[in-house]
Amino acid sequence: MSRWLLLPLLALAGPAGAAPPQAASAVMARQPALVVPVIVRRTPHDPAAFTEGLVWHGGALIESVGLEGRSDVRRVDPVSGKVTLRRTIPAAQFGEGLALWKGEAISLTWHDGIAHRWTAATLKPLGTMRYSGEGWGLTSDATSLIRSDGSATLTFHDPATMKVRRTVTVTFAGRALDQINELEMVDGQILANVWHQPVIVAIDPRSGVVTRVIDLRAIVAEVGARDPEAVANGIAWDGKARRLFVTGKRWPTMFEIRLPK
Structure with missing residues (x-):
């Protein structure tokens, strides 16, 4: 876990530690901006869903749910939170991140190196692709699928073959930031959950530099999850309506949030 990540957040509130003023100033100059989201609305979310991936498609949310024997991909009504369509993943596999690509939904598996392809509208299975390494989060840009694997590395894949095109290292204030999890491309930046951290980081996909930190501490506190794995x-x-949704593993609530400009 990147335990040191919380230290820069605390440093934003004032001096910390015994670093000389010049050194502290240099560190602060590299800090990404810290932003606090505004909650627009709350809607129900399946409290049993071990959420691993989430995308918006055709007026609904598509969600990838993990755990061996309980993994599936599902379409979810964004108002009621009810599951309207569900497709299971083989019981031995642990479902992970999810992304859209040209009318398809692509879902990862944690250790199996298998990416499942589904028709986004109906979740009809379309086959599988193979990749090397762990699957955590997944998103897409105009040309690639972008995968996280729990390290500080983001891997850009050919969407047709999963062949690796390039990699980039995620850095926070000049240091590699690992435990990168769920991903979503928003206005040319990759938003990423960081495992066991109450934040979302915005990442420049070209350089890997974290440009902003979205503070989810108030939302996490509101959820009040007792399960240590019930993380953000x-x-x-929703690019058309410019709506941003966030939730967590086994959270009873889906939050629509707005970020300050």
Whole structure:
């Protein structure tokens, strides 16, 4: 876990530690901007869903749910939170991140190296693709699928073959930031959950530099989850209506949030 991530957040509130003023100033100059989201609305979310991936498609949310024997992909009504369509993943596999690509939904598996392809509208299975390494989060840009694997590395894949095109290292204030989890592309930046951290980071996909930190501490506190694995995980962007949705594993609530400009 990147435990040191909380230290820069605390530093934004004032001096910390015994670093000389010049050194502290240099560190602060590299800090990404800290932003606090505004909650627009709350809607129900399946409290049993171990959320791993979330996207917006055709007026609904598509969600990838994990855990062996309980993994599936599902279409969810954004108002009621009810599951309207569900497709299961083989019981031995742990479902992970999810992305859209040209009318398809692509979902990862944690350790199996299998990416499942589904028709986004109906979740009809379309086959599988193979990749090397772990699957955590997934998103897409105009040309690639972008995968996280729990490290500080984001891997850009050919969407047709999963062949690796390039990689980039995520850095926070000049240091590699690992535990990158669920991903969502928003206005040319990758938004990412960080495992066990009450934040979302905005990442420049070209350089890997974290440009902003979205503070979810108030939302996490409101959820009040007692399960240590019920962490913030799940980001979906409705680009047409410019709505941003966030939730977490086993959270009873889906939040629509607005970020300050």
